[in-house]
Amino acid sequence: MMRQAEAGLFSVRLHVVGGRLGAAQLGAIREAADRFGRGEVHLTSRQGVEIPNVREDSLSALKEFLAPSGVGVGVCGPTVRTVTACQGCRVCPSGVIDSPALADAVDHEFYGKPAPHKFKVGVSGCINNCMKAEENDAGVKGWIEPRWTGSSCTFCGVCAAVCPTRAITVSPETGSLVIDRSLCIGCGDCITSCPSGAMSEESRGYRIFAGGKFGRKPFLGKRILGVLTTKEEALAAIAAILEFFRAHGKPRERFGDTLQRTGFPALESYVKEKAGLP
Ligand code: SF4
Ligand code: SF4
Ligand code: SF4
Known part of the structure; x- marks a missing residue:
């Protein structure tokens, strides 16, 4: 959650994996915004939802109110952040991979886990790349x-x-x-x-990109590995990428900057060996 410019107020970011919410969850968020905020929400650039204008003494009550609907609160700091994903082949006619399935798997394994700096994962279901894989610390494209x-x-x-x-x-x-x-x-x-x-x-499968970031010093992630043909392989690759970052990243250093020091071949060799990938 973010401390607002206005003293005593917070904008509470919710944990929305791949931008997917059920109708009941949307209803709970609407009611929470009415009860604990000022009746409005903000849609973030990474498919998330924030409830702004929540008083500090209402934060716990807000979390408790949303919990039964399965909507959690987002993480911040040097952790693995909420995964972004398009609808992939479940919905989109161009989809090559099931983006939400991989997003759920990554979220289940790594969400909120520590890293030297924030670590973002984004999944695009095909080469049209609606989720901008290269802007993520670990990005995926259907291929x-x-x-x-x-x-x-x-x-x-x-x-x-x-x-x-x-x-x-x-x-x-x-x-x-x-x-x-x-x-x-x-x-x-x-x-x-x-x-x-x-x-x-x-x-047909998953192409992995590593080291991307946006913000103050943008850097496009680079392609590593061959085409991975299963969700499990893609998950193993992301696990190994995160391990590499933990082993080589300095505190408060984004992964793209770590890779500028280590070089991408070092990452690729590590991931291939650790995850047994092509
Ligand atoms: S990236 Fe491809 S699969 Fe995903 S929404 Fe865009 S066009 Fe569809
Ligand atoms: S060679 Fe590759 S980039 Fe060119 S049309 Fe075939 S799949 Fe597309
Ligand atoms: S693979 Fe051969 S037949 Fe097919 S489009 Fe290319 S040149 Fe033509």
Whole structure:
């Protein structure tokens, strides 16, 4: 919760995982805002809800009032914060992964646990990246990796034309097609546009980004590891990333700054070994 500019008042941040609330929970929050605040709520930039204008002597009563509805109070300080997530393949037609399921799993394991500084996790269900994975200490995107089968290819060049990052080079004269995996952003457009079925899915799953942050000194997180194919692998990767941060981060140092010192290869090696990942 945040101490407000006005003396004696607090803005109480609630624990809302992935921006999901049931209708009954919304009703409880509305009533709490009436009873303990001034009848208004604030929606935060990380999908959360805050009840502002709560008097210090009402904080305990507010928590007790909300508890039966399953709405808790958010954490602050050097801890793992509430996870953000889109609706993923549960709802969104573009979704590749079940973002809320991973958000719930991360929240269950790590929410409120200590870290050298705040540690944020965000999950985007696909490459459209509505949850801005690279702005998080650990970010996740749904990802589709293509596989080319030369025997079915007519070298029409459609896949190269639709690829948003020019990751594909087609050479009809030599009968070759090269996918530059370092440029591929896992959109799957080459697969859906291939008229002959020569481009298919090699893997579908979770891509991990580490070390991102926003605020005063923004830094975009970088991609580590290969495509992880299960929620459990993604969870293990995030666990190992957090362990690495605890081992190498200085107090009050954001993870992105830690990685500037250690380098990303050190993190990647650690995560691969600890979590047994590709
Ligand atoms: S990131 Fe993808 S799956 Fe998630 S809401 Fe955006 S378009 Fe849908
Ligand atoms: S779109 Fe399909 S058939 Fe055409 S070049 Fe690409 S892989 Fe080959
Ligand atoms: S998946 Fe997307 S980015 Fe990757 S090669 Fe295919 S079209 Fe290009």
